[in-house]
Amino acid sequence: MQKYYYELFFQTDKEYLNLFLDLIFSFDIDAIEEKDNGIYIRSEENLELIHLALTDFHQKLCEKFNLQILFHSSLEKKENKNWIEEYKKGIQALTIENIHIHTTWQEPLKDKINIIIDPALAFGSGHHESTYTCIEFIQKYTNKEKSCLDVGCGSGILSIIMAKLNAKVQACDTDELAIIASKENAKLNNVVFDDIWIGSVNKSLQKYDIVVANIIADVIMILEKD
Numbered sequence: 001m002q003k004y005y006y007e008l009f010f011q012t013d014k015e016y017l018n019l020f021l022d023l024i025f026s027f028d029i030d031a032i033e034e035k036d037n038g039i040y041i042r043s044e045e046n047l048e049l050i051h052l053a054l055t056d057f058h059q060k061l062c063e064k065f066n067l068q069i070l071f072h073s074s075l076e077k078k079e080n081k082n083w084i085e086e087y088k089k090g091i092q093a094l095t096i097e098n099i100h101i102h103t104t105w106q107e108p109l110k111d112k113i114n115i116i117i118d119p120a121l122a123f124g125s126g127h128h129e130s131t132y133t134c135i136e137f138i139q140k141y142t143n144k145e146k147s148c149l150d151v152g153c154g155s156g157i158l159s160i161i162m163a164k165l166n167a168k169v170q171a172c173d174t175d176e177l178a179i180i181a182s183k184e185n186a187k188l189n190n191v192v193f194d195d196i197w198i199g200s201v202n203k204s205l206q207k208y209d210i211v212v213a214n215i216i217a218d219v220i221m222i223l224e225k226d
Contacts, residue, residue, distance in 0.1 A: 010073035011038035151213040156182030163191035
């Protein structure tokens with residue numbers, strides 16, 4: 001990856017935009033972004049010649065149609081970043097009493113129960129208030145004598161914490177991707193669930209000492225009798 005990249009931005013009247021885009025694509029540029037009522041072109045190659053071509057093209061359009069056609073443009077040289085690393089910097093580890101939740105690229109804490117969870121779409125990592133409260137609850141009431149069920153397990157974070165506290169843990173979720181994520185995270189944290197399935201609590205015929213359901217209240221009210 002080069003240290004710098006070039007960003008060319010221009011705006012023009014909508015009725016002439018496709019003419020400008022045809023010119024851009026003729027230069028074998030196939031990655032553009034339409035944003036801020038204009039067009040961004042980014043490349044690690046210098047875009048100065050393309051900028052001059054667009055400016056000249058605008059002038060010739062104005063002459064051909066005998067009109068004042070809108071055209072504003074700017075060309076900047078910007079520092080390239082490792083965007084994955086920048087994203088990682090924004091992820092904060094979380095300590096809730098004796099539980100320390102961190103990613104695979106962050107350091108564990110020696111005096112805590114470490115839980116490794118990498119961020120994933122729609123699956124919990126402990127930062128949401130309801131997840132935080134569940135983790136407090138789990139630490140207060142869970143031990144090796146308890147049998148537990150995690151309804152709507154998501155990333156498996158609550159199931160994994162209960163398993164780390166030596167409880168017998170089962171989990172379920174109606175989303176197959178959540179089940180896959182929970183199994184992968186369990187393996188990452190060196191714990192094993194007693195059972196895990198796609199579906200809801202009604203598929204279990206057992207009773208449990210503790211049931212956690214970190215899902216919306218309306219669904220919990222529906223599931224309460226089960």
